[in-house]
Amino acid sequence: MEQLLEYFGVLTGLLYLLLEIRQHRAMWVVGFLTSLVYVFVFFFSKIYADMGLNIYYVAISIYGFWQWTRKKAINEEKTNQNAPANEAILYRNMTSPLFAGIALAILAIYALLYYILHNFTDSPIPAGDAFTTAVGIVATWMLARRIIEHWIFWIIVNCVSVYLYYLRGLYPTMFLYICYAILAAVGLYTWKKKGIKTNDSTL
Template sequence: MIDIIREWLLSNKIELLGAILGIIYIYFSIRQNILTWPTGLLTSSLYVVVFFQAKLYADMGLQAYYVVISLYGWYFWLKGKKPQEKEQVPVRLSSKRLRYILILASVILYAIILYILINFTDSDVPHMDAMTTALSIVATWMLAKKYIGHWLIWIFVDAFSAGLYVYKGLWPTVILFVIYTVMAVLGYLEWKKDLKTD
């Protein structure tokens, strides 16, 4: 039995390390700690490999996007505050106009990603993969800009993704996304305490 567990751990070490770092990433995100971004960068780099091997190509592309947005978020959280803001970029609400733009962006991204998955890959879950990827792109941009609504998107995406990863047999990632779902709820509640409505 120990040999089976050891063999499984060795054959899934990249996914396990990515899952552990992913939990740390969400913890830092909830705390609004700048370490969110370097931890996210490492997590995403590992998951590029995991999702490529699982043929979840949109999720793999999403992880590549996360690498880039991690660099942007890191910079914005360090330098994006206004002169009158002493400590850090404040948590804020998105405007009604921005919400409409983000909905439109999500629909357009979904259509583009779905087209690519159907026509250029062997994905067996193109609709689900495209939807979670499109919403995740938008939510991560919102996180980088510190819009509280990103947590609501993550609650849905993480719960939905956990089911997708059950289907794919990515068990450490299933556990990670169940934890992500719970942590997204906690993140929303925590950020709500710091919400600036100006």
């Protein structure tokens, strides 16, 4: 049963990332299903912070879908009149103050998670688990706000995750995260090449 859940998560995870690159709102629905599955996969593998991260993903998938739906009218105004609105890729860059806030948030979340994992669980990889979870929490929020630098965060997280899942014997998930790392680089390129930069902080 665990292995079936893992393979299902791999398939929906790949679909999620392809939809994310295209900024299709359906990504949030697929992401909801993927995250729900991985809550159980990581629980059985004792990767507790990543399990908690996927609970967070379930919640933020609802927020992300609402956020992107709420901005649909604004997106339509910024899209070429001859192109369907849902094909526009809008993004904004991270400012220096925002970067400072994000760095502090990652550090605080990491410290808290490491303390909990190291002292109160039997996690075999508390440092790595805390790191990928802390950065993943912040990167997902950045995605919901269409901040393009979230792709760089995901490249780092995915590369570290490949090693962690190798250690835990989660080979299908390890393969998924190799694909995630590659497609995150593709996503960064696609957003820069085809996207429309905006300074709209409400995105």
